[in-house]
Amino acid sequence: MENQSNNISDLVGSDAGIKYEKLTERPVFGAYLGFHHIELWVSNAYQSAMFYSTHLGFKIIAYSGLETGNQAYTAHVLRAGQTTLVVKSPLKPGSSAMTRFIAEHGDGVRDVAFTVEDVAATFQHACNNGAKIVQPPTSLKDDNGEVLIATIEAYGSTVHSFIQRNRYQGVFLPGYSVTEHVLVNDFADQLPHTYIGRVDHVVANQPQGQMNTVVDFYIESLGFRRFWSVDDKLLQTGTSGLHSIVVCDYDERIKIPVNQPSVELKGRSQTQEFIDFHGAGGIQHVAICVENLAKTVIALKQRGCHVLPVPKEYYDGLAPILSEINLDLGISLDTMRELDIVVDYDDQGFILQIFTKPLESRPTLFFEFMQRNNHDGFGAGNFKSLFSAIEAQQKLRGTL
Numbered sequence: 001m002e003n004q005s006n007n008i009s010d011l012v013g014s015d016a017g018i019k020y021e022k023l024t025e026r027p028v029f030g031a032y033l034g035f036h037h038i039e040l041w042v043s044n045a046y047q048s049a050m051f052y053s054t055h056l057g058f059k060i061i062a063y064s065g066l067e068t069g070n071q072a073y074t075a076h077v078l079r080a081g082q083t084t085l086v087v088k089s090p091l092k093p094g095s096s097a098m099t100r101f102i103a104e105h106g107d108g109v110r111d112v113a114f115t116v117e118d119v120a121a122t123f124q125h126a127c128n129n130g131a132k133i134v135q136p137p138t139s140l141k142d143d144n145g146e147v148l149i150a151t152i153e154a155y156g157s158t159v160h161s162f163i164q165r166n167r168y169q170g171v172f173l174p175g176y177s178v179t180e181h182v183l184v185n186d187f188a189d190q191l192p193h194t195y196i197g198r199v200d201h202v203v204a205n206q207p208q209g210q211m212n213t214v215v216d217f218y219i220e221s222l223g224f225r226r227f228w229s230v231d232d233k234l235l236q237t238g239t240s241g242l243h244s245i246v247v248c249d250y251d252e253r254i255k256i257p258v259n260q261p262s263v264e265l266k267g268r269s270q271t272q273e274f275i276d277f278h279g280a281g282g283i284q285h286v287a288i289c290v291e292n293l294a295k296t297v298i299a300l301k302q303r304g305c306h307v308l309p310v311p312k313e314y315y316d317g318l319a320p321i322l323s324e325i326n327l328d329l330g331i332s333l334d335t336m337r338e339l340d341i342v343v344d345y346d347d348q349g350f351i352l353q354i355f356t357k358p359l360e361s362r363p364t365l366f367f368e369f370m371q372r373n374n375h376d377g378f379g380a381g382n383f384k385s386l387f388s389a390i391e392a393q394q395k396l397r398g399t400l
Helices: 045-055 097-105 119-128 211-222 270-278 293-302 313-325 333-339 380-397
Strands: 032-041 059-064 073-080 083-090 108-116 133-142 145-155 158-168 196-205 225-230 242-248 255-261 282-290 342-345 350-355 366-373
Touching (some): 032 097, 032 196, 083 097, 083 196, 108 282, 119 211, 196 270, 196 366, 211 225, 211 242, 211 255, 255 270, 293 350, 293 366, 313 333, 313 342
Parallel strands (some): 032 083, 282 366
Antiparallel strands (some): 059 073, 073 083, 133 145, 196 282, 225 242
16 A cells, blocks of 8 residues: 655555565474563562552562572562563672663663573574573473573673473463462552553664664574564654664564664654663563553553653544545544554554553653554554654653
């Protein structure tokens, strides 16, 4: 489907970009089965766990810390739908990988972990193709069985863990208690259900000039391929912009947009703002699929989660386009306006999206919630409206 306008200022909700062909042969080392968990290193795991359970509707399901014999860190595991978060904090003073990460980056995503078919083969392929080792394949056991785990460096201070759990029946991983000492948040349990689903993708922002290097890492070391790309001819507002290449595994279960800021525009984009405050390349946001976005957003707002406000002009421009193409979104324009929901579409289907405001003190981490309807894009047609909304927040922060 062709764009409705060649003028970026007039573009509303029409998907664009380059879609790449699928691989013809499956990588020999085995399949990626999906995202296993997202691990955040934070200064206070207790408060973070209470925040995510109260404001986003995650349930605290497991714990590791002093009470379980762990002298190094405290960790709380949270789950909603098929999405699992882990928040970890160091327990002792002094220099460690965790304390250095928090001092440099603030609270943020350390590990994007994948469930894989064969840890040893996946790890060996990565190492044979340039990946640096953080943890070689290691066996973890408890009464529920055995898990194999290995970890490699990715970019900045971000790592990827490979987890094989076909011989494990436990809730999360060995070493975590799922009964004693698990936090109970009775207040959160009384709030509206957020109906969170699965992780759709995570976005990896990179310094200018590093996007292709990171994309090559995913292709060569992890056996991924290019899935989709778009440049700053479309992804720009006139003030700021970015380039993006999305990579994915063979089965398209894992997708990672890799972004870098544009140098053609004078404004400091959200990608550059992330780099400035995070201090390196890393994970800027986690996108989660839900079945009914309006229902989820209503619950999030009732829970006190702050959603990024969308410029009202967006909906004025959207109304005639939806009428012209006769696209039924299953949601009224008035409801979209009220909930700050945006839409992107092509001739096959559409996605509905919202972003939260940053969830940390630094403007370096937020969540996206999205509803897909036969559409596998990433919201290119929404870029101007969403970036304009983000730029309005950047002006308030003095970072544009």
